[in-house]
Amino acid sequence: MNQDQLKGKWKQLTGETKKKWAKLTDDDLKHVDGDKDKLVGKLQERYGKSKEEAEKEVDSWEEQEK
Template sequence: MNTDQIEGKWKQLKGKVKENWGELTDDDLDVAEGKRDYLIGKIQSRYGKSKEEAKQEVDSFFEKI
């Protein structure tokens, strides 16, 4: 799924994102609005991951859906 598709379907995808990364708040997801870099940054800070780890997780997640 490319970035435009993610942003376009963000309201539908928020629930799946929340299931996968439960520590992200609804406010985090509202601000993200499907923006990949913002989501990566939030996952990185909430879960203490490196930027590369968070990027791989996000990319893998969106490839599966």
């Protein structure tokens, strides 16, 4: 899923996002607003992951959501 697709589907995906990453708040999801880099940053912040770990998780999640 490319950045435009993620942004376009973001409202539909927020429920799935909350299931996968329960530590993300509604405010976090509003801030992310379909931006992959912001999602990676929030995962780093909430879960203490490295950038590489967070990017791999997001990439894997995106593949599942296609």
